[in-house]
């Protein structure tokens with residue numbers, strides 16, 4: 032054990048340099064290389080150790096290869112036959128033992144981290160419990176202790192441990208927020224997974240589905256919004272307040288008859304599709320149409336809602352929502368009206 | 380006709396090569412289409428469904444129909460020659476194995492024109508691959524096509540086991556066998572143990588889909604994770620079925636062109652066996668994120684890392700084979716030398732993936748795509764190129780052009796690294812795999828563009844190779860028996876291409892690298908171990924072909940047995956299993972013919988042998 036540690040220590044300076052270089056790669060809210068929480072950091076530490084060892088191995092192999100290929104080229108005048116060496120017991124033992132040692136150096140922290148990651152906080156009184164359900168192609172988040180359900184945006188208090196219970200309503204998906212933690216599959220009943228992470232810094236992080244789940248698998252994205260405790264309490268309270276319905280009675284009637292057959296807002300409707308309560312405050316529409324008034328990363332929410340409602344299949348091929356115009360018989364004006372209502376349905 | 384009825388291992392090798400080349404070409408086109416779609420964010424070149432069909436068929440085709448037959452081609456062409464045999468143990472079965480493979484492959488690819496290709500990934504994870512979520516016949520083509528093709532592989536594997544165990548020339552003990560023969564032997568053993576697992580899995584999935592069984596259907600008490608275990612218990616050893624023959628090829632090519640015997644022969648043999656053994660113990664490293672729990676994850680992490688040890692032994696032994704030698708950079712050796720660092724890079728990312736907590740981040744991202752392409756393309760495909768250029772004169776009697784060969788090498792390997800090196804970073808920066816497009820501004824754009832350009836360059840490399848084959852085929856077949864001049868093993872002691880009976884007299888083997896040993900002792904050829912005598916040969920027969928046609932028809936019949944057709948007559952034929960029955964009748968009828976009609980083969984008499 033002592034030996035491993037010393038070998039590990041010698042690798043430290045390189046690990047540190049490497050960490051610095053890698054940390055320049057990718058977006059802070061998305062990249063595995065720029066971890067923003069303890070779970071992702073623990074994976075990243077192992078990665079740095081592994082990459083360091085592997086680069087050392089590669090350097091050795093490459094240098095021997097380069098040396099051999101330059102030094103032992105056949106020259107035109109060479110006629111004599113080189114000595115036929117059978118092998119060399121000592122050398123062969125050497126390159127059996129050194130990889131073994133390297134494996135041990137990597138295996139010990141790996142096993143430690145495996146068991147650390149197995150600790151899931153589901154019995155932790157202080158943890159926020161969230162039931163995550165994957166659907167083709169959207170995410171449902173249920174806060175079991177608070178009786179609140181939402182979709183696409185997972186709102187969490189910064190620094191608190193979140194204890195997840197993962198499952199799926201249809202095919203397998205995989206729940207992944209690269210900058211916060213590694214991924215975990217969502218399986219059907221019987222093989223439900225638990226794990227946990229926390230996000231110490233406030234901010235918005237990008238999440239993805241990482242298991243092929245059908246045509247729109249690549250579009251099954253979501254956001255994790257880490258907020259202050261006060262904001263979180265405020266959010267819970269407004270999620271629980273009664274539903275706000277469209278002011279225009281005609282639009283309200285259409286919204287009820289066409290949309291609330293599958294969706295819910297506040298205490299109304301049924302939650303078969305994504306819950307729409309307070310959708311005006313979300314980071315995205317349908318997970319991938321990013322709401323951004325500046326237009327850099329996406330479009331204003333009203334535009335996104337219109338894009339979605341006028342052609343859900345065009346945005347996310349294969350998704351299970353009926354087309355408002357073709358299947359539900361809404362007119363363009365009604366669709367735009369509903370879009371305006373939803374864009375204005377914000378939480379305070 | 381000659382080709383349809385042949386049972387000669389050398390001709391079957393060529394059949395495998397053309398069939399493999401065809402499917403490799405299809406898989407390659409699919410890859411290029413995939414890469415064109417990913418060239419920029421939010422591309423609309425392909426739609427999502429087509430993209431998923433393409434990745435599924437690309438993976439399936441490459442692994443089962445593209446590289447496997449090329450491996451089998453080289454084994455068939457070389458193994459009997461290397462061990463001093465006149466054919467394989469069961470020539471009839473050898474032909475049967477080829478034809479079932481070919482018809483399985485054709486069946487699978489018919490899905491493109493018969494209403495939808497499989498779309499659940501080459502791993503076909505349930506529930507996505509059940510009829511509820513994949514309603515076309517795509518996945519049926521997958522299960523039934525692979526079942527039929529797999530039959531051929533299993534037959535071939537058993538045949539090589541029997542051949543190597545029973546037909547080695549006098550004096551060729553196991554520890555004097557060439558490395559390629561050794562890796563073929565171990566590969567065949569892996570096939571023997573791994574293929575039954577996928578056979579069972581495919582039967583269960585077929586039953587779920589066609590007969591409404593509930594092995595994997597959650598609603599009926601089935602378990603989707605069970606499919607993952609079955610698939611990977613086969614799937615991981617399959618990876619070693621692919622890479623071990625490449626190890627064998629490299630171990631033949633490097634000593635020849637370094638003019639030195641293989642360094643550490645016995646440790647190479649030992650490492651091969653160890654890799655095969657460990658290969659069966661590590662399947663769950665494909666399932667770290669499935670939620671198997673920390674104990675399983677820890678065990679599978681550590682056992683996976685251990686594979687690095689025997690693999691490392693091999694790498695250093697190859698490097699030290701060249702140490703003190705006289706290395707010649709012929710095309711086959713360029714590929715072999717290119718293999719070593721490239722494969723090593725794939726190996727080290729494998730060790731990184733083995734660390735489960737880190738794999739929670741790597742899994743199902745482009746990092747994994749990069750890893751397995753470094754191993755499969757940078758390892759196996761480079762190995763196959765080395766082997767093809769090396770043994771081409773033995774198979775066809777013509778040397779491939781060295782100039783074009785070098786062009787092939789440089790464009791292919793540069794294109795390869797361009798395509799796949801950057802994918803490591805894509806994965807680490809958060810790009811998951813199997814996505815048909817991606818949002819802009821995620822810093823994925825430039826790397827994807829580079830990757831696509833690289834793929835194009837690899838395509839150019841393949842074109843150089845095809846041109847080489849074409850131009851070479853128009854030259855006279857005048858290759859020398861030992862065209863590389865430093866051949867070490869038995870195949871280089873007989874004419875190129877070899878006569879139908881391979882060896883006029885079975886040679887006597889007096890040590891490792893038998894031919895080299897005789898050459899350094901000042902002899903021109905091998906000492907025969909028997910007088911010239913009458914040689915018994917098996918007769919050509921069309922039965923293997925017919926049996927495979929029968930299975931093919933039965934497979935199609937079974938697939939469509941629940942469908943309603945626009946024509947009454949067709950519905951009647953399919954729904955009552957009449958088509959299935961007809962196919963089986965052809966197969967079993969042919970088997971009956973084979974048992975009833977005694978075919979003693981024929982002989983080549985000594986006068987004829989001398990007359991040549």
Ligand code: HEM
Pocket residue numbers: 407410411413414434435437438439441442445446500501502748752755756760798811812813814834837838
């Ligand atoms: C021109 C050469 C090749 C290119 C450009 C290429 C490219 C690709 C791409 C873009 C993918 C999809 C990645 C994803 O799932 O998101 C892929 C998947 C795959 N490729 Fe290749 N590939 C090439 C050659 C090969 C070869 C020679 C093999 C095997 C011998 C192979 C085996 C696979 C496998 C097994 C998959 C996974 C398929 C799946 O996830 O269902 N590829 N390849």
Ligand SMILES: [Cu+2]
Pocket residue numbers: 203204205240241242243244245247248249251
């Ligand atoms: Cu998905």
